[in-house]
Amino acid sequence: MIISFVLWSICSVLFLGIGISCRRSKEAVGFFTFVKPPEVEETGRYNRAVGTLWFVVAGIFEMIGIPLMFLQQNSPLFLLIIFAVIILLIGMMVVYTRIEARYRKK
Numbered sequence: 001m002i003i004s005f006v007l008w009s010i011c012s013v014l015f016l017g018i019g020i021s022c023r024r025s026k027e028a029v030g031f032f033t034f035v036k037p038p039e040v041e042e043t044g045r046y047n048r049a050v051g052t053l054w055f056v057v058a059g060i061f062e063m064i065g066i067p068l069m070f071l072q073q074n075s076p077l078f079l080l081i082i083f084a085v086i087i088l089l090i091g092m093m094v095v096y097t098r099i100e101a102r103y104r105k106k
Helices: 002-024 043-069 078-103
Strands: none
Touching: 002 043, 043 078
8 A cells, every 4th residue: 555655645746846836937827727827916926825725735635645554455444535635626626716816806
């Protein structure tokens, strides 16, 4: 199960990379696939907020994956991990819509 945790951690590192990319970007970053970035009033603050969102998601995602090191194969507790990831993703979308509403040009 160590291999699954290593793969899980690689995904978490990718999320960190997305967060770093968002923070360094000079123009507004997009969040959802195939959606144009919104027109925002303060691009720097918007990008920092989105980057921070990705950092927090990467950390929580990594913590959700810690039990992978200790569970046996085909354990029913994997369902809890899947459920936690679904909740994380829904929460991420909710927080992003709030960030977008806060910084969108009026």
